[in-house]
Amino acid sequence: MRWTQALDAAFQPQVVAIIGASAEAVPGKQRFGSGNSFLGNYRELGFSGRLYAINPRAQGPVAGVPAFRSIGEVPEPVDLAVAAVPAPVLPGVLEECAAARVKAVHIYTAGFEETGFEEGRLLAARCREIIRRTGLCVIGPNGMGPYCPKGHIGPFDRLPSEPGPVAFISQSGGNLNWFSHHAAEMGVRFSKAVSFGNGWVLHGDDFLEYLAEDQDTRIICMYLEGIRDGRRLLELARRIVVHKPILLVKGGLTASGARAVASHTASLGGEAQVWDAFYKQTGVVRADSLEELADLAMTFLYVQPPRGLRAVLMGIGGGNSVLAADALAREGITLPALAPETTAELATFVPLAGSMVRNPLDIGAVFRGDLTLLDRTLGLVGRDPNVDIILAAPHLDLNRSSPEETDRLVARLSDYARAAPHGKPLALTFHSFSNDPEEMAARQRLMVQLPQRGVAAFRDLARAGRALARLHQYHRFLDGAAPERASA
Amino acid sequence: MRWTQALDAAFQPQVVAIIGASAEAVPGKQRFGSGNSFLGNYRELGFSGRLYAINPRAQGPVAGVPAFRSIGEVPEPVDLAVAAVPAPVLPGVLEECAAARVKAVHIYTAGFEETGFEEGRLLAARCREIIRRTGLCVIGPNGMGPYCPKGHIGPFDRLPSEPGPVAFISQSGGNLNWFSHHAAEMGVRFSKAVSFGNGWVLHGDDFLEYLAEDQDTRIICMYLEGIRDGRRLLELARRIVVHKPILLVKGGLTASGARAVASHTASLGGEAQVWDAFYKQTGVVRADSLEELADLAMTFLYVQPPRGLRAVLMGIGGGNSVLAADALAREGITLPALAPETTAELATFVPLAGSMVRNPLDIGAVFRGDLTLLDRTLGLVGRDPNVDIILAAPHLDLNRSSPEETDRLVARLSDYARAAPHGKPLALTFHSFSNDPEEMAARQRLMVQLPQRGVAAFRDLARAGRALARLHQYHRFLDGAAPERASA
Numbered sequence: 001m002r003w004t005q006a007l008d009a010a011f012q013p014q015v016v017a018i019i020g021a022s023a024e025a026v027p028g029k030q031r032f033g034s035g036n037s038f039l040g041n042y043r044e045l046g047f048s049g050r051l052y053a054i055n056p057r058a059q060g061p062v063a064g065v066p067a068f069r070s071i072g073e074v075p076e077p078v079d080l081a082v083a084a085v086p087a088p089v090l091p092g093v094l095e096e097c098a099a100a101r102v103k104a105v106h107i108y109t110a111g112f113e114e115t116g117f118e119e120g121r122l123l124a125a126r127c128r129e130i131i132r133r134t135g136l137c138v139i140g141p142n143g144m145g146p147y148c149p150k151g152h153i154g155p156f157d158r159l160p161s162e163p164g165p166v167a168f169i170s171q172s173g174g175n176l177n178w179f180s181h182h183a184a185e186m187g188v189r190f191s192k193a194v195s196f197g198n199g200w201v202l203h204g205d206d207f208l209e210y211l212a213e214d215q216d217t218r219i220i221c222m223y224l225e226g227i228r229d230g231r232r233l234l235e236l237a238r239r240i241v242v243h244k245p246i247l248l249v250k251g252g253l254t255a256s257g258a259r260a261v262a263s264h265t266a267s268l269g270g271e272a273q274v275w276d277a278f279y280k281q282t283g284v285v286r287a288d289s290l291e292e293l294a295d296l297a298m299t300f301l302y303v304q305p306p307r308g309l310r311a312v313l314m315g316i317g318g319g320n321s322v323l324a325a326d327a328l329a330r331e332g333i334t335l336p337a338l339a340p341e342t343t344a345e346l347a348t349f350v351p352l353a354g355s356m357v358r359n360p361l362d363i364g365a366v367f368r369g370d371l372t373l374l375d376r377t378l379g380l381v382g383r384d385p386n387v388d389i390i391l392a393a394p395h396l397d398l399n400r401s402s403p404e405e406t407d408r409l410v411a412r413l414s415d416y417a418r419a420a421p422h423g424k425p426l427a428l429t430f431h432s433f434s435n436d437p438e439e440m441a442a443r444q445r446l447m448v449q450l451p452q453r454g455v456a457a458f459r460d461l462a463r464a465g466r467a468l469a470r471l472h473q474y475h476r477f478l479d480g481a482a483p484e485r486a487s488a
Numbered sequence: 489m490r491w492t493q494a495l496d497a498a499f500q501p502q503v504v505a506i507i508g509a510s511a512e513a514v515p516g517k518q519r520f521g522s523g524n525s526f527l528g529n530y531r532e533l534g535f536s537g538r539l540y541a542i543n544p545r546a547q548g549p550v551a552g553v554p555a556f557r558s559i560g561e562v563p564e565p566v567d568l569a570v571a572a573v574p575a576p577v578l579p580g581v582l583e584e585c586a587a588a589r590v591k592a593v594h595i596y597t598a599g600f601e602e603t604g605f606e607e608g609r610l611l612a613a614r615c616r617e618i619i620r621r622t623g624l625c626v627i628g629p630n631g632m633g634p635y636c637p638k639g640h641i642g643p644f645d646r647l648p649s650e651p652g653p654v655a656f657i658s659q660s661g662g663n664l665n666w667f668s669h670h671a672a673e674m675g676v677r678f679s680k681a682v683s684f685g686n687g688w689v690l691h692g693d694d695f696l697e698y699l700a701e702d703q704d705t706r707i708i709c710m711y712l713e714g715i716r717d718g719r720r721l722l723e724l725a726r727r728i729v730v731h732k733p734i735l736l737v738k739g740g741l742t743a744s745g746a747r748a749v750a751s752h753t754a755s756l757g758g759e760a761q762v763w764d765a766f767y768k769q770t771g772v773v774r775a776d777s778l779e780e781l782a783d784l785a786m787t788f789l790y791v792q793p794p795r796g797l798r799a800v801l802m803g804i805g806g807g808n809s810v811l812a813a814d815a816l817a818r819e820g821i822t823l824p825a826l827a828p829e830t831t832a833e834l835a836t837f838v839p840l841a842g843s844m845v846r847n848p849l850d851i852g853a854v855f856r857g858d859l860t861l862l863d864r865t866l867g868l869v870g871r872d873p874n875v876d877i878i879l880a881a882p883h884l885d886l887n888r889s890s891p892e893e894t895d896r897l898v899a900r901l902s903d904y905a906r907a908a909p910h911g912k913p914l915a916l917t918f919h920s921f922s923n924d925p926e927e928m929a930a931r932q933r934l935m936v937q938l939p940q941r942g943v944a945a946f947r948d949l950a951r952a953g954r955a956l957a958r959l960h961q962y963h964r965f966l967d968g969a970a971p972e973r974a975s976a
Contacts, residue, residue: 158924170807172810251811251814255822260846319658322745323739337747359748433665435669444925
């Protein structure tokens with residue numbers, strides 16, 4: 001594609017100029033997202049190329065890096081310029097970037113079409129004319145720009161520095177920030193991510209095309225508000241989705257959301273029905289929130305595709321099981337009766353009273369002690385022809401199991417999930433009757449540790465069910481098969 | 489009603505006999521829910537009446553209370569007997585309870601119809617015959633029985649001991665356990681709660697009738713799996729709902745859920761359409777999960793009914809705002825354009841760039857500093873004729889605000905919520921880009937503190953929106969008005 005080289009330079013730059021970094025900025029007091037914060041955040045991610053600060057009032061180094069009054073004075077070719085300047089001076093800055101042959105410009109500056117005011121629209125028109133005339137490669141404006149752990153750059157503090165196989169194309173900076181942190185806690189690490197804001201030059205479709213060819217990217221996540229060229233996006237998605245899953249949150253599908261989109265990135269939200277058709281035609285996987293997107297990224301990374309949507313639910317208590325069964329059914333996951341031979345065999349080693357040997361299976365003893373019963377039960381449901389998915393939902397109440405017991409249990413379930421000896425995915429959720437802060441913290445630690453060991457752990461069963469159903473749907477799409485008949 | 493006196497005795501007993509408490513039980517090793525655990529849990533809740541242990545092998549006190557070989561030997565009338573015995577001996581125990589004129593029997597014992605085995609069904613038939621013949625007041629079997637902070641009894645450890653105005657009728661013991669803890673964290677405290685399991689004698693409708701007259705109960709929450717007499721439940725609900733809100737989770741509305749219901753409490757799940765009609769005809773408020781039920785209880789306790797479903801959303805960032813607007817719209821809450829005079833006035837004190845002065849309002853500065861801007865903004869949206877509800881969703885990132893700043897902000901929002909100077913409800917959610925454990929703990933503390941101060945704090949905006957929409961719907965039902973027309 002046209003922008004490959006420029007984007008390579010933007011994501012893994014050797015020379016970066018921050019336009020708008022200021023000597024007067026007081027450390028710790030700098031405004032979020034100011035030029036200086038980019039300096040600090042790039043350093044935090046271990047950026048080891050050359051950094052320059054550009055400020056017309058510069059009189060010596062800024063925040064420890066060499067400073068110049070204009071980008072034209074930088075003594076070497078600039079890969080990435082970050083424009084963090086007041087909107088009215090942006091036209092001049094863009095002219096200078098073009099003259100200096102900067103490979104890519106990330107415009108952090110906001111205050112254009114998205115304000116809804118005439119002043120912003122006129123300024124935008126002037127800038128876009130300059131960009132058209134000079135052919136500048138621009139990310140933004142009103143976006144947070146590139147994040148690339150391998151390139152050691154990113155626009156926020158505390159971003160994960162370890163790279164991974166997931167890309168994220170986000171129109172919104174806040175959503176890039178949220179997702180980078182929260183998905184990372186679910187074992188999702190990033191190849192390349194970007195917030196492109198109003199998308200004057202590079203839009204969602206361009207980044208999609210670029211990442212399709214990126215060797216470091218196996219899964220592409222997207223958050224889009226507007227679409228510049230629907231036909232192109234559809235064709236690209238169709239072509240790419242068979243090689244790399246594309247997981248998409250489309251914002252602005254409701255009237256309220258569309259109004260918010262206009263105010264945020266001056267985009268058009270679009271019709272819900274059009275997007276229903278888009279998902280169906282392309283095989284792009286739908287998510288309706290960032291939480292769901294994170295669930296999906298974890299699932300596509302760590303869960304093996306189920307052959308169907310019939311699950312066995314092991315572990316949570318009676319009334320909880322009922323509500324879980326209802327919640328799962330709403331996501332398309334059924335809990336069928338187990339095969340008669342499974343139930344009969346279970347009844348030989350399960351005490352009747354207070355247990356449920358049908359599906360859901362509520363057998364407290366299975367998750368305790370030396371776990372022999374767990375192994376036997378997993379063997380039985382693993383071989384049961386009525387079961388495609390194993391959902392394990394143990395209770396983790398401090399007063400009922402010791403930390404050692406919990407670790408042993410979780411290790412055993414993780415081993416099964418990774419080995420999948422019966423070719424069936426196992427997904428985990430954890431339950432607790434109490435809301436004890438210590439227990440919550442312990443559960444949270446487990447939730448973070450498990451994906452790091454390659455095991456999917458979900459916040460609740462409905463979310464697990466939804467993600468598994470989407471994973472199944474994607475693989476059915478790839479098979480070119482008819483959609484699974486809804487089973488009773 | 490027929491059972492009033494018996495239930496008064498069951499919820500606030502002076503004399504309790506635990507049938508099945510055992511001298512051999514090793515402290516700390518006792519099986520969850522064994523007779524001994526009831527002894528321990530009643531004591532933990534400060535029970536100061538007389539406790540007796542009944543065990544045919546008793547030879548002296550059990551766990552520090554006087555023990556007898558049969559309930560007939562207890563030297564005073566028993567208000568509540570808890571039967572925690574093996575299923576096969578239950579018939580004899582029931583005969584003895586009847587002979588001793590025990591006022592109410594809670595049968596904890598399980599292993600009857602719900603097992604699906606002939607043996608359990610036959611045993612159940614024998615017990616039911618005894619109960620019919622003797623007229624015993626029975627709660628259960630296969631249930632966890634009564635929880636009443638004022639009566640100082642409850643079947644689980646660590647139950648909140650402080651009483652409150654919310655009742656909970658739960659067929660399931662696990663759901664009673666979960667809800668008592670989790671709803672308590674959201675400022676919900678209990679008058680009386682009960683888990684009645686298979687409901688041989690007293691069923692959901694009976695407890696509903698009883699609690700309708702209970703002076704300590706203002707709101708009635710229910711979790712039902714089966715219905716014994718649909719007509720009676722409908723008529724009771726219709727009559728009661730105009731005095732006390734009834735919030736109901738009906739389990740088993742899907743095929744999978746109904747199967748789980750049969751296996752759990754041997755009930756019939758029922759048709760989803762029938763329940764849709766039930767909610768519509770009675771004004772009973774629908775919840776689909778216990779989390780939702782807790783949200784609703786908090787909302788009905790602390791949020792003043794909105795006059796409509798048009799909200800202003802203040803605080804969360806661009807892309808997040810878009811997804812929040814979509815999520816709210818799915819719950820029936822719209823984010824309309826603010827009145828022109830509001831927007832014009834906002835623009836006089838809000839910096840244009842990076843802010844959104846339409847709705848959602850994304851004005852970072854409003855939640856910082858001395859909060860003058862917050863007061864001005866609340867004044868403006870409070871008076872805006874397009875706004876019925878104020879949703880405040882500040883970001884609480886540690887690196888952006890100090891604990892003192894956060895406290896000041898939360899105090900100011902709480903004052904507004906409680907005073908409601910413009911007659912509009914304010915609901916809170918908290919957001920954070922990072923998932924830092926320290927930040928999560930801080931947020932969790934706030935979430936717990938706020939309802940205790942009478943302010944509703946929600947886990948996320950979709951849940952807030954759903955609860956507010958249900959609150960509005962309930963009050964529209966009371967008004968007898970036509971359902972609100974969906975606004976664009």
